[in-house]
Amino acid sequence: MSAFLTIEGLNVSLSGVLPILRSVDLAVHAGEVRGLVGESGAGKSMIGKAILGTLPRALRIESGRILLDGEDLQRMRPRDRRRLIGAKAALIPQDPLTALNPARRIGPQITDRLVDILGWRRRAALSRALELLDEVRITDPERVMRAYPHELSGGMRQRILIASAFAAEPRLIVADEPTTALDVTVQKQILRLIRDMQARHGTALLFVTHDLGVVSKICQTLTVLYGGLVLEDTTIEEFFAAPGHPYSAALLGATPKYTDPHGSLTPVPQSVIDAANAQLDAFDRARRQ
Amino acid sequence: MADARTFVSRRAGLRLWLSGGWLVLLTLAAVLAPFVSPQDPLAQDLFAARLPPFWQAGAEAGFPLGSDSLGRDVLSRIIYGARVALIVAVIAGTLTCLIGATLGLVAGYFGGWPDLVISRLVDIWMAFPPVLFAILLIAVLGTGLSSIIIAIVVIDWTRFARVVRAEAMRQAAMDYVASAQVAGRSRAGTMLREILPNVLPTILVLLTLEMGIAVIVEAILSFVNLSISTDQPTWGGMIAEGRLSIYQAWWVLVFPLVALFLTVLSFSQLGEGLKDRFDPVLR
Ligand SMILES: Nc1ncnc2c1ncn2[C@@H]1O[C@H](COP(=O)(O)OP(=O)(O)OP(=O)(O)O)[C@@H](O)[C@H]1O
Numbered sequence: 150m151s152a153f154l155t156i157e158g159l160n161v162s163l164s165g166v167l168p169i170l171r172s173v174d175l176a177v178h179a180g181e182v183r184g185l186v187g188e189s190g191a192g193k194s195m196i197g198k199a200i201l202g203t204l205p206r207a208l209r210i211e212s213g214r215i216l217l218d219g220e221d222l223q224r225m226r227p228r229d230r231r232r233l234i235g236a237k238a239a240l241i242p243q244d245p246l247t248a249l250n251p252a253r254r255i256g257p258q259i260t261d262r263l264v265d266i267l268g269w270r271r272r273a274a275l276s277r278a279l280e281l282l283d284e285v286r287i288t289d290p291e292r293v294m295r296a297y298p299h300e301l302s303g304g305m306r307q308r309i310l311i312a313s314a315f316a317a318e319p320r321l322i323v324a325d326e327p328t329t330a331l332d333v334t335v336q337k338q339i340l341r342l343i344r345d346m347q348a349r350h351g352t353a354l355l356f357v358t359h360d361l362g363v364v365s366k367i368c369q370t371l372t373v374l375y376g377g378l379v380l381e382d383t384t385i386e387e388f389f390a391a392p393g394h395p396y397s398a399a400l401l402g403a404t405p406k407y408t409d410p411h412g413s414l415t416p417v418p419q420s421v422i423d424a425a426n427a428q429l430d431a432f433d434r435a436r437r438q
Numbered sequence: 439m440a441d442a443r444t445f446v447s448r449r450a451g452l453r454l455w456l457s458g459g460w461l462v463l464l465t466l467a468a469v470l471a472p473f474v475s476p477q478d479p480l481a482q483d484l485f486a487a488r489l490p491p492f493w494q495a496g497a498e499a500g501f502p503l504g505s506d507s508l509g510r511d512v513l514s515r516i517i518y519g520a521r522v523a524l525i526v527a528v529i530a531g532t533l534t535c536l537i538g539a540t541l542g543l544v545a546g547y548f549g550g551w552p553d554l555v556i557s558r559l560v561d562i563w564m565a566f567p568p569v570l571f572a573i574l575l576i577a578v579l580g581t582g583l584s585s586i587i588i589a590i591v592v593i594d595w596t597r598f599a600r601v602v603r604a605e606a607m608r609q610a611a612m613d614y615v616a617s618a619q620v621a622g623r624s625r626a627g628t629m630l631r632e633i634l635p636n637v638l639p640t641i642l643v644l645l646t647l648e649m650g651i652a653v654i655v656e657a658i659l660s661f662v663n664l665s666i667s668t669d670q671p672t673w674g675g676m677i678a679e680g681r682l683s684i685y686q687a688w689w690v691l692v693f694p695l696v697a698l699f700l701t702v703l704s705f706s707q708l709g710e711g712l713k714d715r716f717d718p719v720l721r
């Protein structure tokens with residue numbers, strides 16, 4: 150069976166000069182939860198943005214294909230592409246403080262897409278929104294629908310964004326470090342909520358994070374990214390049993406163990422970083438020829 | 439927190455009431471000028487020349503704020519002058535706002551070549567000294583109400599364009615804009631329905647400021663006799679005439695000055711007050 154999302158040989162650069170993504174291959178099957186890990190600046194968010202069509206202006210797709218439900222996004226007219234993405238994919242963003250429009254009430258921000266893009270009736274969209282707010286365990290959804298974002302806490306806003314992401318029953322959700330901006334106690338609740346929602350709706354999830362502890366709890370498969378290059382594409386069991394790349398092994402060593410949170414941590418050794426950088430150089434040299 | 443908020447809203451409330459009150463009063467007087475003016479603003483009566491305001495000895499009942507050296511009623515002339523001032527304020531302010539804010543919004547949100555073109559245009563515009571520019575324009579267009587309005591719009595749209603562009607850029611970088619895009623909103627739809635509501639409080643403040651500026655510009659131009667035909671009363675014209683007889687009849691100069699001052703101040707305070715009231719984050 151072919152995957153719901155397939156990325157093949159995706160090269161993205163900063164104005165044709167600096168490579169940001171290096172021939173990335175990545176697939177997410179229907180209902181699959183795939184982790185996407187890598188250190189800061191590895192290009193995790195840019196993969197998400199390339200899928201959702203929100204790459205910064207300065208970044209350019211040089212080559213490669215992104216297939217969403219079998220359709221090649223690069224070959225579609227912008228208008229059709231927006232509609233396809235709007236109907237089949239959604240985003241749970243990193244920072245709940247800026248991801249809701251401060252000038253608009255919560256209600257319309259959830260129902261907009263249903264009404265404008267999917268052609269729902271306003272009444273149906275409204276009751277769907279209430280139902281979802283209830284599902285993400287927001288008490289008094291009616292009041293929240295009328296509230297402005299600044300009246301709500303960060304955790305509440307993230308719940309709303311999760312509800313909003315699931316509202317149109319997308320087949321794929323990109324969650325870009327959805328818990329990083331929250332405090333630790335709320336993080337756990339939000340993580341559990343995303344996992345439960347994902348399981349209930351059977352949505353495929355591309356979960357961007359740099360926390361392997363989180364990955365072990367919700368993902369089935371994993372892609373490790375370094376400098377825009379995919380180092381490893383594996384299942385969770387295999388990864389934690391025997392990481393397939395020295396860099397992955399080093400990452401694992403640098404992550405607190407669930408069973409032993411105070412055990413010793415080793416930072417990623419310089420030799421491993423040097424080897425990974427050499428791999429990037431080799432890739433760039435091969436590409437230039 | 440709650441205390442700070444009520445404090446802010448109470449102060450904003452007072453500001454709104456005072457400035458709004460003056461502007462409503464002025465607008466009513468201007469609209470109803472033929473009914474509320476005690477005299478015909480153009481009627482000269484040399485036997486009633488330089489009558490003092492009502493509280494001074496020698497005042498006459500039909501001339502509450504006194505009369506000028508031709509015996510014309512100061513209050514009636516201020517009321518008719520308000521017509522010109524308010525027409526210029528509303529029309530010039532609105533047009534300037536529409537043109538400048540639209541260009542600023544497009545430049546700030548779309549970036550790329552629209553931004554390049556609009557920003558260069560703003561830079562070139564700003565290189566002209568505004569007063570010289572205005573006098574030059576009036577010289578080309580000829581005097582008259584529409585010339586003044588055109589001059590203000592042509593000169594001042596950059597004020598809106600610059601500020602709105604910067605604000606739109608700031609908003610465009612926020613995650614909610616990316617989310618709207620993922621949800622399938624078109625670029626134009628995102629600009630109008632996501633960005634614009636957030637820039638609106640800023641635009642509102644600029645608009646009311648611009649109305650105040652338009653009132654001043656009209657007064658300056660009529661002061662130097664470049665405004666509308668000289669027989670129609672304008673505040674600037676009254677101030678110019680009053681200057682000549684300041685030692686014999688100070689009221690001819692002072693009352694139109696006060697009207698001008700209160701009006702310009704009210705416009706700027708109205709903007710600040712509305713901003714506090716409508717900004718969802720401050721509210
Ligand atoms: N608007 C932009 N213009 C130019 N380069 C950018 C822009 N945004 C990101 N980049 C570059 O793209 C690369 C990948 O960034 P990305 O945000 O995908 O990293 P990330 O893996 O998500 O990191 P983090 O964990 O910090 O979120 C970085 O080197 C960054 O400098």
Ligand SMILES: [Mg+2]
Pocket residue numbers: 193194195325
């Ligand atoms: Mg990121």
